[in-house]
Amino acid sequence: MGCDFIVFSGCLAGEKSVRMPILFDCAEFLAIDKPANVDCSAVIDQMRSNISRGGSTKLGIGRPMEIFSLDGEISGVFFIAKNRESAANLRNLHGSQAFKFTFDFLTFPSGIDKGTALVCDLPIGKHRAAHRMLISHKTGKKSHTEFAFVENVGKCEHWTASCSFFRRHQVRIHAHECGLHLVGEKLYADSRSLNLAKKFRKFDGADPHWSEEYFPLHLSCVEMHGLLKVAAKLAKKFQATVNLLRKYQSATATFDLQKYLEN
Numbered sequence: 001m002g003c004d005f006i007v008f009s010g011c012l013a014g015e016k017s018v019r020m021p022i023l024f025d026c027a028e029f030l031a032i033d034k035p036a037n038v039d040c041s042a043v044i045d046q047m048r049s050n051i052s053r054g055g056s057t058k059l060g061i062g063r064p065m066e067i068f069s070l071d072g073e074i075s076g077v078f079f080i081a082k083n084r085e086s087a088a089n090l091r092n093l094h095g096s097q098a099f100k101f102t103f104d105f106l107t108f109p110s111g112i113d114k115g116t117a118l119v120c121d122l123p124i125g126k127h128r129a130a131h132r133m134l135i136s137h138k139t140g141k142k143s144h145t146e147f148a149f150v151e152n153v154g155k156c157e158h159w160t161a162s163c164s165f166f167r168r169h170q171v172r173i174h175a176h177e178c179g180l181h182l183v184g185e186k187l188y189a190d191s192r193s194l195n196l197a198k199k200f201r202k203f204d205g206a207d208p209h210w211s212e213e214y215f216p217l218h219l220s221c222v223e224m225h226g227l228l229k230v231a232a233k234l235a236k237k238f239q240a241t242v243n244l245l246r247k248y249q250s251a252t253a254t255f256d257l258q259k260y261l262e263n
């Protein structure tokens with residue numbers, strides 16, 4: 001691999017520049033590790049702009065195109081086709097459910113039996129008036145998500161979600177329908193954020209990637225045909241959140257997260 005990362009200008013996320021590690025690179029496509037709150041279409045647009053100015057030649061990119069659209073708030077694996085032909089072929093594979101997507105996310109205590117298989121097959125459609133999705137047996141499209149409990153993290157829970165075809169907001173809306181309350185979910189549930197750094201400053205500052213309000217939803221792995229597997233380790237903010245929650249559990253035995261959030 002000729003490059004280890006791609007640098008994007010600050011217009012993507014309000015910073016000076018954004019470095020996105022290259023996770024996989026071949027003749028047809030590349031996979032990058034996208035940070036949260038960066039719109040995928042903006043990434044593609046900036047790559048095209050760079051090419052028009054003579055950039056990205058080392059990566060062999062002719063016409064960068066999305067293969068699947070990753071919601072802006074989600075961090076993790078993002079595939080980019082290098083030309084139209086590759087995009088068409090890979091989109092066909094996505095449509096035939098040749099991909100497997102695995103997401104990591106955090107929830108508040110669910111009370112759900114962790115040994116029970118949790119599956120949601122409710123159809124998802126676009127809301128006509130609002131910028132959101134909805135469950136609709138009339139206009140919705142077939143969707144399937146499987147959830148698995150990973151571990152307790154402090155007073156929260158770590159779950160994974162997997163699907164073979166990813167629709168916009170699929171994990172968020174299916175998790176809500178299954179009774180999983182994602183940390184920071186404001187669109188499909190009234191779930192509060194983990195404003196922990198503001199309350200416990202002795203842990204704040206230890207990791208510069210911590211933010212007071214963070215929506216921990218990460219696409220950690222994409223598999224194709226069961227042969228190719230591209231993985232992205234937990235985003236720095238996600239990992240910082242996990243570390244912080246574990247510190248609270250060990251440092252304050254009487255700390256009640258749910259009671260704190262209700263205050």
